[in-house]
Every structure is written in structure tokens, then in C-alpha cells.
Amino acid sequence: MIGKLKGIVESLNDDSVLLDVQGVCYQAFCSTRTLQNLPRVGEGAVLFIEMMVREDFIRLYGFGSLGEKVWFELLTSVQGVGARVALAILSALAPAEISSAIALQDKAMVGRANGVGPKLAVRIITELKGKVPAGGAVDAGVLGLQSALGEGVASGTVADAVSALTNLGYSSAQASSAVARVMAREGEDTPTEKLIRLGLRELSS
Known part of the structure; x- marks a missing residue:
């Protein structure tokens, strides 16, 4: 399993980054927030990694902070929330804002993310209630x-x-x-x- 990558930014795309780690380039899919905070091409970067293995693909997801990675894991544990929707939520809300939205049971706040309708927002709020990570930003x-x-x-x-x-x-x-x-x-x-x-x-x- 890959838990973290440290390398040079090879290229930045709309939904992913190519990171050169000692000559081996890894593609990691990221939230818009993480991509915006990455350094420029040619500069060093560190990403926390979640690796998903399926029958037909292996995909890496990259995060600028451990808190963002933990929230990705929690969000994808909710029925109906795949990696794409989880990244959309992390693009719309910082980890501290997700914590607040869950605590406040604010489905409208969660619903700001692309691909999250009212029913899914309620499910996320309900299933993640009381599961805010310890040592979070709130x-x-x-x-x-x-x-x-x-x-x-x-x-x-x-x-x-x-x-x-x-x-x-x-x-x-x-x-x-x-x-x-x-x-x-x-x-x-x-x-x-x-x-x-x-x-x-x-x-x-």
C-alpha cells in the first residue's frame, strides 16, 4: 500500500497531478482545493495517498493534509458516496467545514458540492453524525x-x-x-x- 508520496510535480491537470518520485511518475486524483494548493510544475510536493484497488483498475487519490484523507475515507464509507463525490465535497468544503456541517446537521452546507442532492446530503449527515475525526481542525x-x-x-x-x-x-x-x-x-x-x-x-x- 502507498500511504504518502514525496516528489516533483510533473504536471497539473483538471482533476489530478502527476508526481515524479525518483523517476517514477504517479498520477493522483485530488480535490480542487488540494490541486490549487500544490506548488508549481518542477517544484517539490508531498501528498497523503489513498489507494483504491478494484478488479478493473488501481487508482491513487492524493490529499494535501492527513485530515483531508481521513474525511475522504469517512465520506466514501457512506452508501452512495464514491470517490468522485467525496472529492467534490472536499473541493467545496475544508475539513473543518465538513466537521461543522455534520455537527450542525446542515444538509444545505453539504449540498453545496457538485453531485450531492438533498437525499444524499441527509444520508451523509445522518451516517457520519458522531464520527468527526479526533484532533480535527475544529x-x-x-x-x-x-x-x-x-x-x-x-x-x-x-x-x-x-x-x-x-x-x-x-x-x-x-x-x-x-x-x-x-x-x-x-x-x-x-x-x-x-x-x-x-x-x-x-x-x-
């Missing part, structure tokens, strides 16, 4: 608050503050993250008006 306190919001058990104060911020044009992930950071500093009994005011300050900083 703070545990933020994730806990987002989970409470997604399950409808957050306090009225928190829910009202997040609702007010989303009505101002922020996403539910942005709003809940800001409110969670304010609560961590100010305490859980912070009134709604103060949560909104300080949350706006967080979002504008």
Missing part, C-alpha cells in the same frame, strides 16, 4: 456547541444569538463558532445581546 468546545445546535438541545440564549448572526448573512458554522469562542471567554450565562455583539466582533476581526 475546537472541541465549538464542535460541542454546534452538535447541541444540530440536535436542537442548545440553550435558547445560544440559539437566538446564532440565529441573529445568521440573519445578518453569516453561515451557521461561522456564527456558531463565533458564539462558542465568546462563551469560552465570557461564560455560559452571557446574555443573548452580549453574545451577538461580541460575536460580531469575533466575525469582523
